Amino acid sequence: MTSAGIEDQLKQFGLSEKEIQTYLAILEQGEAKASTIADDTGVSKRYVYSICEKLEDRGFVDVDDHVVPTKIRAKPPETVIEMLSGRLEDIEPVLKQRFSETSSRPQRFDVIKSRVTVIKRLREYIESAEQEVVLAVPEGYLPEVAEELSAAIDRGVLVLLLVSDVDDPEHALDGIDGPVGSVVRVWELGMPVLLAADEQLGIASPAEMVSRANSDDRAIAIVQGQIVPIISSSFLANYWPFARQHFVVDPVELPQTYRSFRHATLQATLHSQAEATVYARATGQPVETDDSFTTLQGAVVETRQGMVEPQTNTIPIEHTIIIETEEGNVSIGGPDSFLEDYEARKVTLERP
Numbered sequence: 001m002t003s004a005g006i007e008d009q010l011k012q013f014g015l016s017e018k019e020i021q022t023y024l025a026i027l028e029q030g031e032a033k034a035s036t037i038a039d040d041t042g043v044s045k046r047y048v049y050s051i052c053e054k055l056e057d058r059g060f061v062d063v064d065d066h067v068v069p070t071k072i073r074a075k076p077p078e079t080v081i082e083m084l085s086g087r088l089e090d091i092e093p094v095l096k097q098r099f100s101e102t103s104s105r106p107q108r109f110d111v112i113k114s115r116v117t118v119i120k121r122l123r124e125y126i127e128s129a130e131q132e133v134v135l136a137v138p139e140g141y142l143p144e145v146a147e148e149l150s151a152a153i154d155r156g157v158l159v160l161l162l163v164s165d166v167d168d169p170e171h172a173l174d175g176i177d178g179p180v181g182s183v184v185r186v187w188e189l190g191m192p193v194l195l196a197a198d199e200q201l202g203i204a205s206p207a208e209m210v211s212r213a214n215s216d217d218r219a220i221a222i223v224q225g226q227i228v229p230i231i232s233s234s235f236l237a238n239y240w241p242f243a244r245q246h247f248v249v250d251p252v253e254l255p256q257t258y259r260s261f262r263h264a265t266l267q268a269t270l271h272s273q274a275e276a277t278v279y280a281r282a283t284g285q286p287v288e289t290d291d292s293f294t295t296l297q298g299a300v301v302e303t304r305q306g307m308v309e310p311q312t313n314t315i316p317i318e319h320t321i322i323i324e325t326e327e328g329n330v331s332i333g334g335p336d337s338f339l340e341d342y343e344a345r346k347v348t349l350e351r352p
Helices: 002-011 017-029 034-041 045-058 077-101 115-128 141-146 147-153 228-242 261-273
Strands: 031-033 061-062 069-076 108-112 134-140 160-164 185-186 193-197 201-205 218-225 244-248 256-258 279-286 294-305 320-325 330-331 342-350
Touching: 002 017, 017 031, 017 034, 017 045, 031 034, 031 279, 034 045, 045 061, 045 294, 108 115, 108 185, 115 134, 115 141, 115 193, 115 201, 115 218, 134 141, 134 228, 141 160, 160 228, 160 261, 185 279, 185 294, 185 342, 193 228, 218 228, 256 261, 256 330, 261 294, 261 342, 279 320, 279 330, 294 330, 294 342
Parallel strands: 134 160, 160 185, 330 342
Antiparallel strands: 031 069, 061 069, 108 218, 134 193, 185 244, 193 201, 201 218, 256 342, 279 294, 279 342, 294 320, 320 330
């Protein structure tokens, strides 16, 4: 690569032309005095000090001002590359989150007039889920979507399933092959059909739309990242707490990385209930700030959640992992959190 090519690449990391010239001069020397660098770059020695302080802050050089004259040392290239790669990894989940929020999927609101279309759309949305599904469906129509739910479980998707209008709670899943939910609750009462997949795809339907072929009711299908979370929030706040826990998946083998924060919280809770020590590593940002993302890691000391019994959260939307760090306990929530210290886009759970 030519010198011009190297300079162009370094500009991609936010270095100015003078900073690049100074850094390359230091690289060629390995270690140099400010006066030597000033001579090589044609700038004042005072300006060299100013630039080198910025390069040190960025992780490119070390400034040794404990000797006279001050020496500036270039960090080994492999160290700099590792540092830059780490920063790119830190912003990866943020970029992916922003991309998913503005992806090519068109926003859409469809009024559905037939039971057949409701079932078809339920299957389509479950099949497309990559991270999370919350679903409430009458017991009589669970077989209509059981295959898609099982496939979602196999893909590693979190599935919170509420089976409503149940005649015999003890035998609600009889006749269903394979797991159909990470957590399954049952309720004797009827309720609307609700689905939220990856907080992007949603369906809300009166129960009669799937239980009666000639219903005059209408359902709505939503493709809208700002509206669908309302469905999952209503599901967790108004229905889920009142249903009876029927099935809970076993803790998974670790390590596992999750982009669904609820899924990470569920697994951290299950391991904690099994009295297993779990460490969490998250890429997080202080809530309600524009501060940069940082890596948080430590042993999980507590979770707050309402997905499995016993419920430990204070409000239905609270799903929190609390870890022990050198600075003390830190609480971490998912994107757009406001109750916790940090919001995280990605969480890795691992054993000691």
